Amino acid sequence: MNNETIMSAEEFFGEPAKDKTPARTGNARGKRSNKNPFAELKIKMIMRIYGVSRARAMEIIAGRAEEKQEMERAKEPPSARSWRRTSDDEELMSAADFFGED
Numbered sequence: 001m002n003n004e005t006i007m008s009a010e011e012f013f014g015e016p017a018k019d020k021t022p023a024r025t026g027n028a029r030g031k032r033s034n035k036n037p038f039a040e041l042k043i044k045m046i047m048r049i050y051g052v053s054r055a056r057a058m059e060i061i062a063g064r065a066e067e068k069q070e071m072e073r074a075k076e077p078p079s080a081r082s083w084r085r086t087s088d089d090e091e092l093m094s095a096a097d098f099f100g101e102d
Contacts, residue, residue: 046057 043057
């Protein structure tokens, strides 16, 4: 039998360095983009449905948004739309002049 002292694994291999960081740190699932996830999903759906590029899908979405706004404007009664439209040749009147305050 050998009378030498038994050395532990830490003593034999040495202690791991305490100041080193692991090689793999961070998000294991990948980096999330800062963009709106719903907008990204909408773009990808249009790309797949119509078989178009990302740029063309964004154009389609923008065109649909404009169409929707025009339809909403058309639904409003004319009296509600009239106050929004002001031409350059019209003069604006102050509230004091309108109510006749001196």
